[in-house]
Amino acid sequence: MDKPFENEKVETFKKMLQTDGAAATAAKIQSYLKEQNDIPVNIGITGESGSGKSTFVNAFRGVDNKDESAAPTGCVETTAEVKAYPHPNYPNVTLWDLPGIGTTNFPAHQYLKHVGFERFDFFIIISADRFRENDVKLAKEIQKMEKKFYFVRSKIDNNMRDEERSHKDFNAEKTLQRIKQNCVQGLEKEGFKSPQVFLMSSVDLHLYDFHLLEETLERELPEHKRHALLMALPNVNLGIINKKKEALQANIPLIALTSALIAAVPVPLLSCAVDVLMLVKATTEYKVTFGLDIESLQNLALSAGVPLEDLRAVMESPLALEEINYDLIYNMLNVPMFKASTPEQKVATFLSYIPIIGIPAAMSLSFESTSKALNHFLNMLAEDAQRVFRKALGLNTSV
Structure with a gap:
């Protein structure tokens, strides 16, 4: 891992320190x-009636279809108007359930104006079988306006079950290849060059192509939007959990630098109190991002069909099992690994209590202790997130 002060943003703020204080x-x-988690990401979800738009919206947000905040689902078109569904933990990321274009009286170009085309960062066009005339018309209008769109072939789990029942020589990989190839060829006949088609099941997002969609969005979204989207993504594979960990880890030097700057203020005990509050805030964010808060766990238990108690049983960190507050963090810091142990640390601790002379020592000590604590807490919660993910899928929970 890079040294903390080699972080590019840290260097930017170090230069600012010299001029601004x-x-x-x-x-x-x-x-x-704060701005990182406030950057808006607006995703338009469209497709014909019965394609599974609402189910996808709920699955992406980690919300069970029966939850009161869920998009209504059904066999007929349930979306009459544009409806916003903010992510429950990251409301800056919003999925917009759009009425199927075939259910409106608008031609494609007027439909886009009707749904408020400008607000969307990209569109996901969903179909439960083949992509039809209305899907094609809409995609071409989106293309004209130079916005990104992705085709999602939904309900693949149903297709796979039907195919397995109908064919004695059923081969899952070949069946998936054939379904995707048929979709791609149909869209190519309509004039789309190398159309991006993702096979998906909203019931089992961890299967099929959701990870490919995530990787594509990571490549094609503007850089400042990627972090916001990543934080809101459901933990459908261990790769996403690791990417979240890396993104959160990249901010630790910035939080630690803030701690160090506060330590430069010669007010007794101020830095200690502020550091603990900063750790509470950051660790709470880690817990929510990894889906270890109680609401996220309850939704996961429902969707995975696993008792909530079983998910909680595999979590080992007190950070995951208990409410994160000042007392919990303070007590966790009051252990040998976070106390001054080396001669240099002991000298820095001693010097930090000496006015003026002790300010650089206090800053150094605060930076190092905050960095060490946050990295330790982040690792604990990431490992718990991996255990919970494995348990939800019925896999070995050892990390």
Whole structure:
């Protein structure tokens, strides 16, 4: 792992420190970190009636179809108007359930105006079988306006069951290849060059092509949007959990630098109190991002058909099992691994209590202790997230 001060953003804020001072730089860092999770991402979900739009919206948001905040699902078109469904933990990421174009009286170009085309970062066009005339017309209008769109062939789990019942020589991989090839060829006949088609089951997002869609969005979204989308993605594979961990880890030097700058203020005990509060805030974010908060666990238990108690039983960290508050973090810090142990650390601790002379020592100590604590807490929660994911799928829960 890179050294903390080699972080590019840290270097930017270090330069700011020389001109703006500690207080202003600390405030700027905090503003930057907040803005990361406030960047709006708007996803338009469209397709013909019965294609599974609402089910996809719910699955992406980690919400059970029966939840009161869920998009209504059914065999007939349940979306009459544009409806926003913000992510429950990251409301800056919104999925918009759009009425099927075939259910409106608008031609494709007017349909886009009707649903508020400009607000969307990209569109997902969903079909339960082949992509039809209305899907093609809409995609061509989106293409004209130079926005991204992706074709999702939904309900693949149903197709796979039907195929397995109908063919003695059923081969899952070949069947998936054939379904995708048929979709691609049909779209190519309509004039789309190398159309991107993703096979998906909203019931089992961890199967099939959801990870390919995630990787494609990661490549094609503007950089400032990627972090916001990644935080809101459901934990459908271990790769996403690891990417979330890396993204959160990249911010640790910034949080630690803020801690160090606050330590530069010569007010007794101020830095200690602020550090603990900063750790509470950051660790709470880690817990929510990994889906270890109680609401996310309850939704996962429902969708996976696993008792909530079984999911909680595989979690080992007190951070995951208990409410994260000042007392919990303070007590976790009061263990040997977080206390000054080396001679250099002990000297820094001693010097930090000496006015003026002790300010650089206090800053160094605060930076190192905050970095160490956050990395430790992040690792604990990431490992618990992996265990919960494995348990939900009925896999070995050892990390």
